[in-house]
Amino acid sequence: MEERQLKKQRSKNKGKERRAEQKAEAARIKEGQRLVKLAQEVPDPLAKFPSFHKFERSGLSCKLIYRRVADMDEPLLEWAIDLTKRNMQPLYEKSSGGWKENMKREEMTEDAACFLVAIDTATDKPLGFSHFRFDMDYGVEVLYCYELQLEPECRQKGLGRFMLQVLELMAFTNQMSKVVLTVFKHNLGGITFFTKCKYTLDDTSPEDSFDETFDYCIMSKENKVKRSQKTSL
């Protein structure tokens, strides 16, 4: 074959490969969207894990409940918004974006918002919560943890780790590829906590460059079972 014909054949093959890759990527995204939709439709993703409905340790005794935002009692939702403000306002004020209460309220009341709440068994008072969503993130099906917030007196007793484990269980049994979260770089307690819970910097975390710096990073924990299934195919 002449050199010119060879070149033509090579570029034809490359085009074919690119189209096959695009097709495979589109199919992957479609499958991810299907899994997210299925997960969102589960009436109570906590129901499968009865042994994780209670946390009794270090003087804390609480039950965990799951609520979609539409099913949250107003006082409970207002408490969650207020706790987020108490815990996070100083950290947001240190960031470039500042604290925008209305935006936080909007985010926490959007239809897709789901909540895992820890309630004191004796007093019925809420002690901590996570706002999370099953969602697509950069083309990947994930459980996105928007918030994990505990009342100050309930911290460092293992409840945060326990709630994060419950999020992981809900994510991985519903075929999500990872649990993802955003944390301010200056939230040293948060970074230490997530690192101790074996979260690492996610591929999608923005990198500082000479003309841009980011005051947050993205951390994640992968669904190892799902990855091993993918690689063995």
Ligand SMILES: CC(C)(COP(=O)(O)OP(=O)(O)OC[C@H]1O[C@@H](n2cnc3c(N)ncnc32)[C@H](O)[C@@H]1OP(=O)(O)O)[C@@H](O)C(=O)NCCC(=O)NCCS
């Ligand atoms: C971050 C938070 C959820 C952690 O929950 P917690 O119940 O206090 O954490 P745990 O007791 O489960 O701790 C798990 C591990 O992290 C460590 N850890 C937790 N908070 C820490 C902190 N502030 N500084 C250093 N280490 C911390 C614990 O010592 C423990 O380590 P170990 O494995 O060596 O025992 C809780 O402190 C909180 O609500 N903070 C305010 C809100 C916030 O920053 N949320 C995260 C960003 S959304």
